Amino acid sequence: MVVSPLLRLAALAASVFILQTGCKEKSHADSAAGAAGGDAKGSVASDEILFGEVSSLTGQEATFGQSTHNGIMMAVKEINAAGGIDGKKIRVITYDNQGKPTEAASATTRLIVQDKVHLILGEVASARSLAMAPVAQRNKVPMITHASTNPQVTEGKDYVFRTCFIDPFQGRVMAKFARENLKVEKVAVLRDVRNDYSVGLANFFVENFQGAGGTILVDQSYSAGDIDFKAQLTAIRASKPQAIFVPGYYTDVALIARQTRELGLDVPLLGGDGWDSSRLFEIAGEALDGSYFSNHYSLDNPDPKIRKFLADYEASYGRASDAMSALGYDAVQIAAEAVRRAGTTDGPALRDAIAQTKDFVGVTGTITIDEGRNASKPAVVLEIKDGKASYSATIDP
Amino acid sequence: MTEFVQHLINGLSLGAVYALIALGYTMVYGVLQLINFAHSEVFMLGAFAGFYSSRWLPKFREEPRFLLILLIAMAFCALVGFLIERVAYRPLRDKPRLNALITAIGISMLIQAVGQLPWFMGPSPQFFPTLLANGPLVEVGGVSVTRLQAITFVAAVVLMIALHRLIFHTRLGTAMRAVSFDGKVAALMGINPDRVIAFTFILGSALAAAAGILVGMGYPRIEPMMGLMLGLKAFVAAVLGGIGNLKGAMAGGILIGMIEALVVGYGTSSYRDAVAFGILILVLVLKPSGLFGRVVTEKV
Numbered sequence: 001m002v003v004s005p006l007l008r009l010a011a012l013a014a015s016v017f018i019l020q021t022g023c024k025e026k027s028h029a030d031s032a033a034g035a036a037g038g039d040a041k042g043s044v045a046s047d048e049i050l051f052g053e054v055s056s057l058t059g060q061e062a063t064f065g066q067s068t069h070n071g072i073m074m075a076v077k078e079i080n081a082a083g084g085i086d087g088k089k090i091r092v093i094t095y096d097n098q099g100k101p102t103e104a105a106s107a108t109t110r111l112i113v114q115d116k117v118h119l120i121l122g123e124v125a126s127a128r129s130l131a132m133a134p135v136a137q138r139n140k141v142p143m144i145t146h147a148s149t150n151p152q153v154t155e156g157k158d159y160v161f162r163t164c165f166i167d168p169f170q171g172r173v174m175a176k177f178a179r180e181n182l183k184v185e186k187v188a189v190l191r192d193v194r195n196d197y198s199v200g201l202a203n204f205f206v207e208n209f210q211g212a213g214g215t216i217l218v219d220q221s222y223s224a225g226d227i228d229f230k231a232q233l234t235a236i237r238a239s240k241p242q243a244i245f246v247p248g249y250y251t252d253v254a255l256i257a258r259q260t261r262e263l264g265l266d267v268p269l270l271g272g273d274g275w276d277s278s279r280l281f282e283i284a285g286e287a288l289d290g291s292y293f294s295n296h297y298s299l300d301n302p303d304p305k306i307r308k309f310l311a312d313y314e315a316s317y318g319r320a321s322d323a324m325s326a327l328g329y330d331a332v333q334i335a336a337e338a339v340r341r342a343g344t345t346d347g348p349a350l351r352d353a354i355a356q357t358k359d360f361v362g363v364t365g366t367i368t369i370d371e372g373r374n375a376s377k378p379a380v381v382l383e384i385k386d387g388k389a390s391y392s393a394t395i396d397p
Numbered sequence: 398m399t400e401f402v403q404h405l406i407n408g409l410s411l412g413a414v415y416a417l418i419a420l421g422y423t424m425v426y427g428v429l430q431l432i433n434f435a436h437s438e439v440f441m442l443g444a445f446a447g448f449y450s451s452r453w454l455p456k457f458r459e460e461p462r463f464l465l466i467l468l469i470a471m472a473f474c475a476l477v478g479f480l481i482e483r484v485a486y487r488p489l490r491d492k493p494r495l496n497a498l499i500t501a502i503g504i505s506m507l508i509q510a511v512g513q514l515p516w517f518m519g520p521s522p523q524f525f526p527t528l529l530a531n532g533p534l535v536e537v538g539g540v541s542v543t544r545l546q547a548i549t550f551v552a553a554v555v556l557m558i559a560l561h562r563l564i565f566h567t568r569l570g571t572a573m574r575a576v577s578f579d580g581k582v583a584a585l586m587g588i589n590p591d592r593v594i595a596f597t598f599i600l601g602s603a604l605a606a607a608a609g610i611l612v613g614m615g616y617p618r619i620e621p622m623m624g625l626m627l628g629l630k631a632f633v634a635a636v637l638g639g640i641g642n643l644k645g646a647m648a649g650g651i652l653i654g655m656i657e658a659l660v661v662g663y664g665t666s667s668y669r670d671a672v673a674f675g676i677l678i679l680v681l682v683l684k685p686s687g688l689f690g691r692v693v694t695e696k697v
Contacts, residue, residue, distance in 0.1 A: 058515075058519070226666070230411075231659070231660075231661030231666070234400055237403075251522050262533070262545075279524070
């Protein structure tokens with residue numbers, strides 16, 4: 001049989017395409033079915049409130065998305081069990097973005113145009129929220145990101161809110177902590193140049209640390225997904241820093257921590273909330289002992305509200321909650337609270353109600369939405385000891 | 398100076414891994430004039446074979462356990478390499494070379510895509526277990542060599558010496574060289590080229606599996622797409638050394654590893670990949686036969 005090479009290539013491309021889309025459809029169906037909780041799919045009943053969630057359920061930062069999803073579903077279950085909002089139940093439609101900004105944008109379009117959701121929840125990564133925000137803004141559907149800390153996400157978009165603090169604050173917290181609590185003067189920076197979040201945090205850290213009289217010895221960079229950081233770390237080692245600021249995501253940070261110790265460099269690493277994942281400790285082992293990172297909340301906070309949340313979470317999912325689930329949980333509570341106050345799911349009214357959120361007591365602290373549509377709330381700094389993060393300090397806004 | 402030496406040592410252990418993978422590219426090219434792009438996926442499967450076998454193997458002394466896992470992964474990948482050749486390349490043996498090349502790219506994409514499905518390896522990164530305890534081995538004047546770096550380098554060198562002996566001191570190796578020199582004439586002399594080619598794939602794939610295990614131990618985060626970049630770098634190494642030439646692949650791998658370490662150490666990390674692929678272009682333009690390759694005129 002003579003088959004032309006072109007035909008073979010086409011057949012191959014087609015089969016790969018089918019494989020990929022097949023996989024995607026599957027995860028849609030899975031999460032949508034799971035979210036619907038047995039409700040009839042596809043039809044938008046007027047007696048429900050539709051929230052659309054876009055999360056990285058798979059991909060490099062899969063645990064972020066999965067934790068977020070758990071937190072969101074837990075909040076929704078609690079609200080619905082308590083009778084919903086004015087008798088209406090909340091239904092969440094979830095799409096996976098595989099950790100890709102382009103997927104996040106198209107999932108948002110699909111949620112708004114096809115599923116006609118009343119509110120968008122997501123994303124963790126600033127790069128993906130930045131892709132989603134313009135879509136929500138254009139369609140006048142309020143969007144709440146629970147964990148994207150890059151300032152540009154909400155800038156100039158009056159439908160886009162966030163319920164976490166922003167990079168300048170997080171960079172300032174770690175600069176202040178390094179200078180005042182750790183009393184270090186000379187710090188090296190290792191940033192992920194392909195990541196808006198990491199670059200933002202590094203810039204604000206450098207600015208504030210130098211402002212507080214500290215010196216930045218070297219400013220090295222890597223790209224997410226690299227596996228070998230020894231060259232950068234060797235250059236950092238030569239400058240003899242007292243600490244290294246590594247505002248990356250957990251998978252990279254874990255490898256960086258290991259290689260730092262392998263090179264015999266024994267100084268604390270400092271980072272942001274991108275470190276917060278149980279996988280961090282699994283991969284890094286003891287390499288991170290004595291390091292610090294800023295976060296949205298602390299697991300060993302004695303506040304009864306937090307204790308109840310943590311206990312419920314562990315009972316539902318069989319594992320400890322991380323910051324992403326707590327943030328996702330709070331975002332849903334704030335959204336539900338706003339719907340209740342607005343009395344409608346109409347875009348502009350809901351937007352105004354979210355903007356008026358004041359002194360909302362959530363799991364991750366007392367949240368007030370400021371005029372920049374960002375949450376004003378305190379940050380905690382956690383210290384890593386024996387493969388566990390424990391509370392070290394609270395830094396107020 | 399200490400910094401420079403440290404960069405060279407870091408580059409050496411990464412380069413040894415590139416060299417192991419590059420050998421697979423070069424051997425297949427030698428006998429088939431085919432660039433086997435699926436080779437980088439065989440490397441990835443090697444890492445995962447190690448990951449899964451260490452999960453269900455009971456714990457005992459770590460050195461023999463490491464060797465056992467290494468052998469399991471090498472055997473598994475040898476089988477995978479054999480199957481890829483049997484199923485995808487052999488039926489195209491007397492078709493134009495381009496067909497096999499496109500098929501190679503297809504197989505590579507197929508393994509990546511299938512590997513990312515949740516019921517195979519899944520798309521999220523996995524943590525490669527610690528098979529051998531790591532730690533500083535020697536530290537002289539601020540230059541440190543870790544145990545894993547040393548093991549990686551030694552393992553790679555041992556495997557390369559074994560390969561060299563096999564190819565230059567056994568009948569099978571002689572047959573491989575004969576097929577590589579001229580397949581048709583070798584067949585006339587009573588050598589079965591199909592068997593030799595299958596064996597070449599088995600050998601190259603086993604080396605890729607060893608590289609997968611070494612990378613998994615040194616950089617314990619593995620995922621189905623991990624082969625893509627490392628495989629391409631190894632391919633650049635093979636071209637740099639002169640594709641089809643064994644010594645060239647080894648030297649090219651180590652050279653690329655060191656160049657990368659120096660580029661990142663003294664320049665910017667963003668240029669790491671750009672420099673590696675820049676080298677590829679330069680070699681192809683200035684000296685297509687590579688550092689060790691000989692110029693062969695195509696007979697018409």
